Amino acid sequence: MGEGSRRNLQMPDNVVFVSLQLREVARQGFATLEDPFAGLLDMLESCKGWKGKGHSLEYYIADELACWLKEHSREPEFDSNLKKLQARALGVLAESQSDLLEPLISVYQLQKADRNTLLGNVNHLYHNGKYKEAVILCTKLKLQPELDVEKMCTPLLLQDKANLVKDYVADYPHLQSQLLQVLDTWYSVLSLGLQPGQVVGIDMEWRPSFGLVGRPRVSVLQIATKEHVYLLDLLQFSKLDKEEKEKELCHFIWSLFSEPSITKLGYGMSGDLCSLSTTYPALREMEKQAQGILDLLQVDKQVRKEPSSKTKRTRHAEKGLSLLVQNLLGKPLDKREQLSNWEKRPLREEQILYAASDAYCLLEVYEVLCKDPANFGLTANLKECLAGKQSTKPRAEKQLSKQGTQSPSKQVEMLYASAFPEISAKDFSVVCDTMLQGLARYLRCLGVDVHVLENTDDHRKAAEIARKEGRIILTSGLPYQKLQAQVGEGRCFSVNCSDKAKQQALSVLKHFNVRVTLTDIFSRCQVCNCDKYLKISKEKIRHLMKISGCPKSPEEEWELYPKAESPALSETKQFPGCAYNPNCRWLGDSDLNAGSLTLKNGTTLQIRTIPLGVLEKTNLSHFYCCTQCGKVFWEGSHFGRVVSQFQEILEGSEPQSQSFYELN
DNA sequence: CTACTTTAACCCGCAATTAA
DNA sequence: TTAATTGCGGGTTAAAGTAG
Structure with a gap:
């Protein structure tokens, strides 16, 4: 024709x-x-x-x-x-x-x-x-x-x-x-009929405008429910009765987007909303106030990061939403109409079908994800990515995600607190990343075997080590989901980053039901995690200092450390001999390479780090040195500090010693 | 208290992705 | 195609934490 x-x-x-x-x-x-x-x-x-x-x-x-x-x-x-x-x-x-x-x-x-x-x-x-x-x-x-x-x-x-x-x-x-x-009925469905608690798919189409300066105006707004997909022809709305219809329409859109109980599924919703607000200036503020938006683009990213889905880097012909749909529902979307002229009327049937399915598939995707969120490495609560405030400052976002991962782990803590059999600190071994070094120190202090990852190591390494060495993963929250999935329930713990290291250590010990006794304190080198020491007498130390030519002028050094070990307590009262009894033996002459500070295994004793004042303490008869890194320790006030800090979980500590340590 | 280390926020540019 | 967003790596800095 x-x-x-x-x-x-x-x-x-x-x-x-x-x-x-x-x-x-x-x-x-x-x-x-x-x-x-x-x-x-x-x-x-x-x-x-x-x-x-x-x-x-x-x-x-x-x-x-x-x-x-x-x-x-x-x-x-x-x-x-x-x-x-x-x-x-x-x-x-x-x-x-x-x-x-x-x-x-x-x-x-x-x-x-x-x-x-x-x-x-x-x-x-x-x-x-x-x-x-x-x-x-x-x-x-x-x-x-x-x-x-x-x-x-x-x-x-x-x-x-x-x-x-x-x-x-x-x-x-x-x-x-x-x-x-x-x-x-259609009208009332659109304006009022959307039930609270309902989930709808939202999408918009506009005429592609390459190179044009002006922002695009939205031609079609699709709202998909399980039963129907509604296409709102926004161009028609603005044609007739400009004032009134547009007002009504804006009111409707506004109430839809600000209703938190209606979950609006979108894919890259911020772009849609941006275009929408240029189409209707009245809706400019809406993006900020929108509630109940779940952007499947965010979810998609999380899912794709999951290695469990065999991330073969095969080049997919599909991408974006279409790829997501293909992965979850088996078939890709037909995107041929995507770039068509959405301002031409009437819309062709293909366009209508495209627009409708684009919005509808969001519902199906959502359904699949909801059925088995764990399978996709998602929290049971998909709405974690909700809030729609993805565009807000990263700071706020981080806090949000912290909370998101924190609360479930807290719940787990409550549920499984008694599920972990008691384990002694020296048998408890963990792996964590450098972010948790503070925590690592504390735990080592208490005798826990802590493997700290190198800064460059990937989180996968944590999982690998955890599996190989039977360690539990401590993580700072973000990769928690991922790691948990790899090593299994109860083998990964999310540490609250906003807590101080001590608090972190306490929650870890509580969570895993770890028993710490006085003998565990300092049974492990905080620096290198080694638990084998050599005991060295004060005289031997003096001797070693001499042969190493340190200090050159004792008086000067002395001035520098006038009160290095000031607390009178450690001088007046010796720690009970049984309290500190690390895995060690006396250093023999044969342990050292003659005339040096070097052990047979190549470790150099760090004699120089000992403040001179310490040597003057009358109650101090011996030192300990780590056989791996050479760090030298002695029974100083630090011991008491640690004991007092962990009083509440320490077993076998006497009440009177408690009052004693608390002075620190 | 002080010197030192660790942490995380911040900034910036680059590349990849995504939308219509 | 374009424009916008996002993620990432790297470097800097201020603040916080720690040991002695």
């Missing part, structure tokens, strides 16, 4: 000439035909598939036949033959363009044909997606009373073909009121 009318516009004279000639020829032909009724069908059927001008030629011929028949007062005879002819005509109609409809109805008296046959034909058209043709056929044949007006008109209304709908119901007041009711 398009082709024909274009020709008309371009060369009207020519066409008039052609059609005059055609009329002449056609009429001569009709007269010679023995059965013009069958003849036309013969011709039309054999033209099947012709495109362009072929169709308009068919139309002219059919039209001419109708006129000619009228002039000659010829009507088909009512017999079984007519039924066959009508059936053939309907067949032609189902295949060809709709401009043939009127002449064929006239020629074959289709309005008098068998109603059921006609209805069957309408249904056939409808189910093949030829909604427009079906409705036109109904209108011409007056079949409306036999059909459901909502079903017939909905597709056309969605396609913005209101004129056809108007014709359809023109002669039927009761259908009109029925249709109005339907429209009313």
Whole structure:
């Protein structure tokens, strides 16, 4: 039809000439035909598939036949033959363009044909997606009373073909009121009918505007529920009644987006909202105030990071939402209409389908994710990524995620606190990253075997070591989900970063039911985690200092450390001998490389780090040195400090010693 | 208290991703 | 295509923590 009318516009004279000639020829032909009724069908059927001008030629011929028949007062005879002819005509109609409809109805008296046959034909058209043709056929044949007006008109209304709908119901007041009711329902569904607690998929389309300075305006807003997908044609809204309709619409959108109990699923929603706010300046503030938004783009990122989904770096043809849909639902989206002209009206059927499925698939994706969040490395509560405040400052966001990971681990703590069998500190081994060095020190202080990762190590290394050495992972929260999934429940603990190291240590020990006794304190080197010491007498230390040439002038050094070990306590009262008894033996002469500070294993004793004042303490008879890093320790006030700090979890500490240590 | 270390926030630019 | 966002790495800095 398009082709024909274009020709008309371009060369009207020519066409008039052609059609005059055609009329002449056609009429001569009709007269010679023995059965013009069958003849036309013969011709039309054999033209099947012709495109362009072929169709308009068919139309002219059919039209001419109708006129000619009228002039000659010829009507088909009512017999079984007519039924066959009508059936053939309907067949032609189902295949060809709709401009043939009127002449064929006239020629074959289709309005008098068998109603059921006609209805069957309408249904056939409808189910093949030829909604427009079906409705036109109904209108011409007056079949409306036999059909459901909502079903017939909905597709056309969605396609913005209101004129056809108007014709359809023109002669039927009761259908009109029925249709109005339907429209009313739609409206109320949109404005009020969205139930609290409901989940909807939201998407928007606009005309791609490359290079143009102005922001795009949104053409279509899709809202998908489980039952229906609504396409709001925003362009139409702004066309009619600018003021009022737009106000109403904005109010509706605003209330939808600010309602926290309606979960709005989107994919890259911030971009959509940005465009929306340029379309309706009244909604500019909405992005900040929007509530109940769940952006599946954020979730998608989390899911994709999951190594469990065998991250083969195969190049996917699909990307974005389509990839997500493919992964979760098995089939990708057809994105062909994405860049089409969303401002052209009417929208093509493909566009409508695309827009609808784009919004609807969000619901299905959400459903799959909700069914088994753990499988995708997500918290049971998908709404962790909710809040929609992704655009806020990273600081706030971090706090949010901290809370997000913290609360579940707290819950776990409560639930499983008693589930861990008691374990002694020296048998408890963990691995953590450098972020938790403070915690590591404390734990080593208390005798826990702590492996600290290098700064450069990936978190995967933590999982690897944890598995290999049977360690428990301590993490600062962020990679908690990931690691937990890799090593299993109860083998990974999320430490609250905002706590101080001591508090962290306490919660770890509590969580894993670790028993710490006085003998555990300092049983492990805080620096290198080694738990083997050598005991060195004070005299030996003095001797070693001498041979190492340190200090060069004892008096000077002495000044520098006037009160290095000031607490009088450690001087007045010796620690109970049993209290500190690390795994060690006395340093023998054979342990040292002659005349040096180097152990057989190459470790250099860090004699120089000993403040001189310490040597003067009368109650101090010996030192300990770590066999691995060479660090030298002694029983100083630090011991008491640690003991007092962990008093509440220490076992076997006497009440009187408590008052003693507390002085620090 | 002091010297020193550790931590995390911040900033910046680059690259990748994503949208219509 | 464009524009916007996001993630990442690296470097700096201020603040906090720690040992003695």
